[in-house]
Amino acid sequence: MKAVYENALKRIDRIPSDGLKQIIRNISAENSIYEAALNSTLDGIIVTDLEHNPLLINRSAEKILRFVSWTQDLTLWEQLSDENLVTFFRKSLTAEENIFNREVSINRPSGTRVISISISTLVSEGKIAGNLIHIEDITEKRRRDAQLRRAESLAALTTLAAGVAHEIKNPLASIRIQLSIMRRILEKRYLKDIEPIFHNISLVEQEIDRLNSIVVDFLFAVRPMDITLIRDRVEEVIQEVVELMNHEAEEHRIALVTQFEPALPEVMIDRKHLKQALLNIIKNAIAAMPEGGTLTISLSTQNDELLIAVKDTGIGIPEELLTKIFEPYFTTKENGTGLGLTITFKIIKEHNGEITVESAPSKGSTFTIHLPIPQPEQKSLPKWDDGLKVEASHTEG
Ligand SMILES: Nc1ncnc2c1ncn2[C@@H]1O[C@H](COP(=O)(O)OP(=O)(O)O)[C@@H](O)[C@H]1O
Ligand SMILES: [Mg+2]
Structure with missing residues (x-):
């Protein structure tokens, strides 16, 4: 499109006013599309000139950085209020370095928000014209990621714990059986002075039962239930x-x-x-x-x-x-x-x-x-059935 306009510019004196009007209409329509696209994206976009003054700040950038209004007469950082942002933009724009997804935390009355910022050089017609800044509020994404990680590690931990609990169950049962056997042998052979030992055995048995109920309850609580109603x-x-x-x-x-x-x-x-x-x-x-x-x-x-x-x-x-x-x-x-x-x-x-x-x-x-209590299924008739009924009563009557 640009070439068309440049050609037109060369012979502008010879273009009739109707033609000029049409050209301006075309440019304006094109501009509205660019503007709409820029303002519709959720990504914040800022274009600055060589003096680091903003040439363009799209709607998402205004929202993320909380611009009420802005001017092309001051540098970007002079128009920001958050300390961290001011420092970040002043340093990185004057250092003229390219930055990829740097995370900057900003403090809001509603809490801290994490903004991811990228800065690249803006090249126009082979010359450096300023900077293109891309910003994204990643606070929610961060929160979701953290939640997911927590849920995943909890699930892994639960599986691990369930495995351990399961492994404890069998030896426990075996210890319990061995104790009963020992008790029986003792009863048969040393009937006289074994009362105190029986007391000890009972205590051990109680502890084993307790361990067993902990393990069984735990497994019941963490394992997915396979319930069929x-x-x-x-x-x-x-x-x-x-x-x-x-x-x-x-x-x-x-x-x-x-x-x-x-x-x-x-x-x-x-x-x-x-x-x-x-x-x-x-x-x-x-x-x-x-x-x-x-x-x-x-x-x-x-x-x-x-x-x-x-x-x-x-x-x-x-x-x-x-x-x-x-x-x-x-x-x-x-x-x-x-x-x-x-x-x-x-x-x-x-x-x-x-x-x-x-x-x-x-x-x-x-x-x-x-x-x-399960309710009897209500037979809902399709909509057109009403129409049929009306027709039927017509023919009858
Ligand atoms: N019927 C009840 N009367 C009084 N307290 C109860 C009753 N049912 C439950 N509780 C209380 O709830 C707690 C938790 O019960 P539960 O989950 O079955 O664990 P546990 O029985 O191992 O303590 C009990 O420790 C007890 O304090
Ligand atoms: Mg209980």
Whole structure:
């Protein structure tokens, strides 16, 4: 295009005014495109002359560097307020060095922002005409990168830890078996003075069991759960759980009561996992009633949800701890792992459900699991069906 204009310039005296108008219109249209392109890019672009005064500052550059207004009569750095930017531009522009992606931090009331700046020489018609400056606000990108790195290293760490936990499980089981064998041999051969040794063996066994539960809970908490939801009866799951816990409840002088609303709907559950979630809650409830009490498991419906409520008459949970109890490793027990409720929470989330707690210190606590009741699919007719119906009634009538 430039050659066309230069030719026109040579014979400008001979161009009729209509022709001149057209040429100016063309130049103006071309200019608007350049301007629009420059102002649409998210990259900040600045062009300076040989005196380092700005010739052009595009909209993104204005935004990133917070220019309210600027002039061609002062150097770029004289028109900036941020100390770091002033120093950076004064030094690098006067040194006439090319710079690639230098990061400069600037302080804003909203926090520190990281700006990446490149400076290259602007060459026009074979001569150095100034500088082309490219700037980019990389604060968000930085944040995302850091987040990603953190998530990646956490995932790697989790895999590693799960591997170690898994490796601990087998020798632990083997140690436990060897201890039982030793106990039996001792019982047979040295019946007389081995009472103290039995005591030691029991302690070791307890410690092994504790280690085992830490490892098992940990693995349960970190491993991805493979949950398959199918339509099933929760009352049957509860019946199974009650049978499993009856003996332990009796030992702790706790009455186990179930209350089921009639005609309960089926919901989408994974039996094995839901059972685990309930067992964790029930074990906590039993632990919360050292003097005995009543454990009530009830099933009811409310709106579109099936509610499983586990109520104890135990020590209760202080209000300030209610938000903490689902956190991994939060425990108030000497021998707790603090993972039981974390696992329960994860399982219920996988069921698209919710879990809520109500508690009054020294009165007891109620853990309620909310599970969505599948709704009958509503047959939505395609739009044009309405039209057909109207037509049909026309012909009938
Ligand atoms: N029914 C309950 N009554 C009183 N406190 C409870 C009850 N259920 C849970 N808690 C509190 O929540 C904590 C975390 O429970 P959990 O995640 O199962 O870990 P752990 O049982 O290993 O401590 C318990 O240590 C206890 O302080
Ligand atoms: Mg627990």
